[in-house]
Amino acid sequence: MPDHVRGELIVIAVLMLAVAAFALWYVPASIDVPRSFGSDSEISPRFTPYLLSAIMAVVMIGRLIVLGAAALTGRLDETEADITPALGTRKETRRGIILNLLTNLYAFLLIPVAGFYVASFALVGYLVHRLGEDRPWMAGLIGFACAVFVYLLFERLLSVRLPDGALGDFIEQFGG
Secondary structure, eight states: OOOOHHHHHHHHHHHHHHHHOOOOOOOOHHHOOOOTTOOTTTTTTOOOOOOOOHHHHHHHHHHHHHHHHHTTTOOOOOOOOOOOTTTTTTHHHHHHHHHHHHHIIIIIIIHHOOOOHHHHHHHHHHHHHHHTTOOHHHHHHHHHHHHHHIIIIIISOOOOOOOHHHHHHHHTTOOO
């Protein structure tokens, strides 16, 4: 077994323990659910931490399945380390700074001004373009599809209202 795979398995084991402790001990001990809570239109305050824990567990189990399949087919030694020489370069650091600034701009300026859906449309469209999509209409379509998916999931299925922003408040003044 390659050293990088062994290291990855150790990291997964530690993270699985941390996720289990978070979901099974920390969340119940620290996030109270009021007694009157639980009508059809309300989501438990523990929903988001449990959702994140479940997503992390699914991703780690998925990686274990991939590594297990590689081991069963005898290709585990061919598994490459995902550490590349490009990590830590000036270009990579600059990208990280730009991405952090962009996410802060999104959270603290775009959402309060334009609303969650318009801001998310813009952010996803930009990120898809940065990832290599050269057709503006395709980047816009992907941004629009993501915004519609989030709307259907949160507003319709889960009954969770996301911020309208100043633009949405302005439009509501005119009956929109």
